[in-house]
Amino acid sequence: MRKLKMTLVVLLALAAAMPAAARAKAQVEQNTATAPQGRAKYVFLFIGDGMAMAQISSTEVYTTARSSRDISITKLGFTRFPVSGLTTTYDAGTFITDSASAVTAIATGNKTLSGVINMDPAKKQSFKTIAEYAHEAGMKVGVVSSVTLDHATPAGFFAKVPSRSNYYDIEVQMVKSGFEYFAGGGLLQPTGKDKDQADVIQMARDAGYTYINTRDAFNALRPGAGKVLAINATLQDSGSLPYELDRRSGDLSLADYTRKGIELLSDNDRGFFLTVEGGKIDWACHANDAGAAINDVIAFDNAIKVAVDFAQAHPQDTLIVITGDHETGGMTIGFAGTQYETFFDRVALQKKSFIAFNQEVLSPYKRNTPKAQAKLADLLPQIKDAFGLDYNDLSKFQQEQLEFAFQRSMGDEIERSVAEDQYLLYGGYEPLTVKITQIMNQTAGIGWTSYAHTGVPVSTFAMGVHQELFGGYYDNTDIFKKMASAMNLSL
Ligand SMILES: [Zn+2]
Incomplete structure (x- = not known):
C-alpha cells in the first residue's frame, strides 16, 4: 500500500514536471498499451x-x-x-x-x-x-x-x-x-x-x-x-x-x-x-x-x-x-415541493407529448371556442387522458396556476409589462401545456430551471x-x- 502510494507520488510529480506534449504522448502510449x-x-x-x-x-x-x-x-x-x-x-x-x-x-x-x-x-x-x-x-x-x-x-x-x-x-x-x-x-x-x-x-x-x-x-x-x-x-x-x-x-x-x-x-x-x-x-x-x-x-x-x-x-x-x-x-431529479421524495411512476401516466396535446386538443379547442365561453373545465377530461393529471388531486395553488395558464393560452396579445414573467413562466410555449407538464413533473419530483x-x-x-x-x-x-x-x- 505504502509502496503504491510512493509510486503514485513519484508518477504525479513526474507528470507535473512533464511538458503538456510529453504528457499527451505518455497518455497515448499508456492507452495503446492497454x-x-x-x-x-x-x-x-x-x-x-x-x-x-x-x-x-x-x-x-x-x-x-x-x-x-x-x-x-x-x-x-x-x-x-x-x-x-x-x-x-x-x-x-x-x-x-x-x-x-x-x-x-x-x-x-x-x-x-x-x-x-x-x-x-x-x-x-x-x-x-x-x-x-x-x-x-x-x-x-x-x-x-x-x-x-x-x-x-x-x-x-x-x-x-x-x-x-x-x-x-x-x-x-x-x-x-x-x-x-x-x-x-x-x-x-x-x-x-x-x-x-x-x-x-x-x-x-x-x-x-x-x-x-x-x-x-x-x-x-x-x-x-x-x-x-x-x-x-x-x-x-x-x-x-x-x-x-x-x-x-x-x-x-x-x-x-x-x-x-x-x-x-x-x-x-x-x-x-x-x-x-x-x-x-x-x-x-x-x-x-x-x-x-x-x-x-x-x-x-x-x-x-x-x-x-x-x-x-x-x-x-x-x-x-x-x-x-x-x-x-x-x-434535475428533485423539486422544492417534493423535497426528498420522487414519484416517477406518475410520468408513466402521460400518453401524449406536449406537442401532440397542442395539435390534437388545445389548438382545435382554441379554434372552435369563442373566448368568452372558454373554460378550463372543458379540457379537464382530455388533460387527464393525455397526462394522467387529475385536477381534483391538485393543490389549490396548482389549480390556480393551471387556470391562470389557461387564460393566458386563450388570450391573444400579451402586454409588454407581462412579457418577462410570461417568458419565465412558459418560455415561448403554450402556457396551458407547459404548465401541465411542469405540474406533472413537479408532482413526480422532477425540476426544471430553463427553457x-x-x-x-x-x-x-x-x-x-x-x-x-x-x-x-x-x-x-x-x-x-x-x-x-x-x-x-x-x-
Ligand atoms: Zn436545443
Whole structure:
C-alpha cells in the first residue's frame, strides 16, 4: 500500500514536471498499451441532443419506478458500457453552447460560436469533419436524425455554414457530400427560403440518390441499393419524427433507421461511420416535458442496442461512442415541493407529448371556442387522458396556476409589462401545456430551471475497439481526436 502510494507520488510529480506534449504522448502510449490492436472499422457515434446525466438518470429511475417501489435504478443499455467519461461543452463564446458549435467541436475538434457550423468564429475558415475524413479513407458514411437532416447536429457532419439557419445551403451540401445514407426527419427548405431555388430532392436524385418516403419502400431497401435519402412518412413538428410517446405502432423508429443504416453501409471492405442523433430529447427538454424526453431517451437507447448487436458479431472491428451535445432545460431529479421524495411512476401516466396535446386538443379547442365561453373545465377530461393529471388531486395553488395558464393560452396579445414573467413562466410555449407538464413533473419530483440549454458537462460512453480512449474528463473537441485516433485516420 505504502509502496503504491510512493509510486503514485513519484508518477504525479513526474507528470507535473512533464511538458503538456510529453504528457499527451505518455497518455497515448499508456492507452495503446492497454488497447486492442487494430483500427475501428465500424464506428458509431450516437448523439443525444440535450442529453446529460439528468436526462439519462431520470430515464433509469423511471424505468424502475414503472415496475417496482424499490429504490434502485435499471440501467439503460448504453450506461452499461465498459468505459465512461465526462465531457465539457462550452464553446468559443459562451459556457452554454448551442447544437451548432457543439457539433462543430465533436465533428471537427474546433471551438466556434453558437449558431456556426464547421467554420471558425470569424466565419472565414471552414473545418473538415470526421465523417469527411472517414469517407476519404474509403469508409461509407451514414447520418441519421430524428429531427430534420438539415438541423444543426446532423448538418455538422457534412456542412460548413456561417449560420445554422441556412437550411437550403446545408441541404445542397448534404447532396454534394456523397455520403451513402441519410435518413430520419425531413428537410426544412428543399426549394430555398423563398421557394425559388432548384429542388434539393431532384438534385439528390440527379446525384444518384434513391429518395424514399414510405415505410414499405424503406423496408425493401437492400445492400447494393446505392446512396439513399430516406425521409420518414410521418413527420410531426418542424419536419421531425414523432416523439416516441406519439409514435404509432408500425411507424419507423430511430432503431429501424439505425438497423437499415448498418445493413446498407456494412457492405464495404473499409467499414463505415454512422452517426445517429436523438434530436427530440432536446426539444422535449426545451418545453420542460419530462415524459416526452424520457421516452425519447428510451428510443435512443433502443437504437444503440441495434449497434451493440452488430458489435457482438464484429467485436474486433467495432467502436460505439455515445455522447450528448449539451444539457437542456436544467432538468434535475428533485423539486422544492417534493423535497426528498420522487414519484416517477406518475410520468408513466402521460400518453401524449406536449406537442401532440397542442395539435390534437388545445389548438382545435382554441379554434372552435369563442373566448368568452372558454373554460378550463372543458379540457379537464382530455388533460387527464393525455397526462394522467387529475385536477381534483391538485393543490389549490396548482389549480390556480393551471387556470391562470389557461387564460393566458386563450388570450391573444400579451402586454409588454407581462412579457418577462410570461417568458419565465412558459418560455415561448403554450402556457396551458407547459404548465401541465411542469405540474406533472413537479408532482413526480422532477425540476426544471430553463427553457434553453445549460452549461453542465455531458456524459460520454464507449464500447469496442479503442474504448479506453474515452475514459476521463475531457472536452467535446477531444471526442473528434479520440475517434480519429481509434479510426487511424490521417488528419
Ligand atoms: Zn436545443
